[in-house]
Amino acid sequence: MDPVTVALIKVKAEIPRDILKQAFMPKRYDPVENDRYFDNVTSVSIDQQIRQLVIEGRVSIDVNLIGGTEMFLPLGLAQREFLDAWNMIYRFSRDVLGGRRITTVHELVYGITQGLSGQGTAGYDGRASDMLLVGRDIMRAVGGTATLGTAYVQIVGVNTVLVNDANQVIGDAALRATVTHEPNFNDLKPVYYHAFAELVALAVKGYVYNTLVIDLDEGQIRGGMTLGRIREVVDSYADANQMYWEYLTTKWQRISTMNNTEQYRKILKMSLGAKPRY
Secondary structure, three states: OOHHHHHHHHHHHHOOHHHHHHHHOOEEEEOOOOEEEEOOOOOOOHHHHHHHHHHHHHHHHHHHHHOOEEEEEEHHHOEEEEOOOOOEEEEOOOOOOOOOOEEEEEEEEEOOHHHOOOOOOOOOOOOOOHHHHHHHHHHHHHOOOOOOEEOOEEEEEOOEEEEOOHHHOOOOEEEEEEEOOOOOOOOOOHHHHHHHHHHHHHHHHHHHHHHHHHHHHHHHHHHOOOOOHHHHHHHOOOOHHHHHHHHHHHHHHHHHHHHOHHHHHHHHHHHOOOOOOO
């Protein structure tokens, strides 16, 4: 079971179905009755609407801005474009990144790509072997001032990176970068599924409140209907957006770091006074 399915189960367990239907199902306007009614022609489901409007439209964006997954991307998998003797552009396709997107570039590392598993497929984990990392540390220790990497890299487009030390780049090199989560968040560890579901549930409650709070008033004014329990439930979601933001920037930010194995390993080593191995 993937994290999105777990999140949808939690949402439907906490929010009454009739309220979800009011907030997410498409409606048509009837000029004769001067009212709106549910669209029974368009083939959509509540789950589909939540995925599109909330998970993809908000949660995915916020979560990927907070963190992601650190990967080593071999330059041999990218398309190259020479600008001049010092500058070179590398473009990674969506297939290479498994549908993900580069959000941060850290450095260009030389001489480790033989230890990278996979060849840029969706299951590509982008990690270098421990033996090669140890070997590079030894080279750094005994190699004097030899350049074994460069930080002169920057994002200039979608999955497109500019390297300003192109004359130093050798064929056996990889980009250390942070990429977005897998589209269905399958890269999340199962222990964090419930935390992700809580984040989605808060986002859905915030969406429900913003969507229905004015409509309920209009219905009461125009139709004279008694809203009662529906209005009470919707009003209870008034603080959902604030709770979502606090959860995202506190608990989820810590979870994002712990889920990123490479980054969390470096933090633990630095906290123990050890030198992190990139």
